[in-house]
Amino acid sequence: MPAPTSSPSRPAPRPGLIRARWQAWWMARQPAADTHELTQRNVYIVPSRAGLAFGLTLLVLLVATINEQISLGYALTFLLAGAVLASMHTTHANLRGLRMDLRPPEAVHAGDEVALHIHLHNSGAARYGIGFQADTAAPPTWVNVPDKGHAELTLRLPMRTRGLQALPRLVITTRFPLGVFRAWSYWRLAAKVWVYPRAEVPTPPFPPQPEAGEGQAEASSPRRRGTDFAGVRSYRPGDSPRQVLWRKSVALMDQGQAPWVRETEAPLAQELHFELAQTPGADLEAKLSRLTAWVLAAERAQQPYGLGLGASHIEPSLGATHQRACLERLAGWQA
Template sequence: MGVGAAARARRHRWHRRLAVPLNQALPQRRLFLLPTRFGAGWAVLVLVLVLFGINYQNTLAYILAFWLFALATVTLLRTWRNLLGIRVSLRLPHEVFAGSEARLGVVVSGGRARTAVEVHGAGTGSVLDLPEGQGESVLAMPAARRGVQPVPLLRVESRWPLGLVRALAWIDADQTLLIYPQPHEDDETFHRRVGAGLEASDFAGLRRAEPGDSPARLAWKQWSRTGVLSTKVFSVPPRQQVWLDYDSCQGDPERRLSTLCARVLVHHSAGDRYGLRLPGSTLPQGQGARQRREALEALARFDPELATPTSTRWQ
């Protein structure tokens, strides 16, 4: 580990020790005030005015210096009170697939009106005004890989009203996101979705052709008679009872899990009864939202090396 990485790790551990749990009012001892560049320049200006007044016995310089100092003191107190006592809660997304973004709903409540409260996390941030004491923003957290991903530390801060100081605090979400594999559609999944391979008795009608339609599905005879190019439409394939098997997929483990994820989604949409076989574990056949959720969770938690069971319904 390099020097920079070690320093970041120590800083992260220190921030976590100072963090406040979710849904807890921000206490005074966890709220920190740091000067901004503008605030540092303000302090230098006050010091220069005081020295100028002392050196030249200039009363106007004294008045201006003390007025700026008093204004800075009031601003510091207002900035501190703008964050004191706020509560932060999270709304986790219903489901997240690898390669997309996890949109975290951050709810900030303060019991009274607050202004320009900034919320940062996962490399993004937003600014909230709480005219009625509560507001919500969305932070987009990248979900690069499947599996269990902890919610990062959140940072709330405020520079209101003049930006002389920055009041900040850290919020420890202490929650995790379950990232499902990125669906990868193979030939079997495509055939099940579009209903390829159906018999002529499953023909359901015609619709106007669209770009991307298969040439084999185009109604050429209809086009020769009417001059309108149409596409043959087939009825939805009958429901099936299938097993989705890890060993029947090709590619590396992540590619296989992505293929199984796509098959779960397609068979769920078709209303099929399906089960899932992974090395060392089997999810019995079923259907519905619960079956879909447990199958996706199993794929998300699956460890190709350990092959540990991941669901209470697993045998």
């Protein structure tokens, strides 16, 4: 008679898997948003270490009072216990009902700190000792919110890697008024921040540019008003009075004609083209750092510049929008 085969036992779930499932369930209860309101459902409270020690002291005091039958001991014990229970309610209410808005963060360079500007709205009594911190070991930043008023808080977080980065989860905590209880809530931020490559310092010279013919330069670079003398012409509406040649225009003005105006123009700016192949070395981060420095320097010098990364090209231009497009392309580039 064949021996009965035992079914293989199901392996016990690993601690890491249990923690991952717990975190997934926890995150599902906290949708990401840039506006967060603290309610009865998302504010949690537990005794602090000082509260546990205080509770143990009350227990010892109660046992001693029962053993010695001291009436004043009963009064002191229950008075302190009532104060602790009232403190629990006050600590929880210090967070409950508070509403917070996050201002969209501005882009930073790798290695810098991003500033999170948080606006707090309070529709009830004044709130004290409210701390904000990223979900890390960094110490919290504390703020008080006035009665039926508002408060501003700036939280700075270091950003070490380039790219479009998600912001860490924030922890809002308080121990007001006695410190025997700790109430807290989590805030998952929906906003993301662009972290540009860190610019090389000092800025290296621009790479050699291909020579362009005179006709091509005239066609690609528009003339603009500057300080170089280009001739004399008649006055046009909108011309600055500083450009009018008053001494030479007296006779013309007596005859009812328009005065003469000094015509000026800025020198033609050479268009710069920045390519990944123009950067030396094999380190991709160093190459992107040099390209970032060139982009910032060209924008400061008001020289039109373009960017080429592999098959991707951005045509030469100037302005904040063009600079942001180039820096975002550099931040998100993957070889």
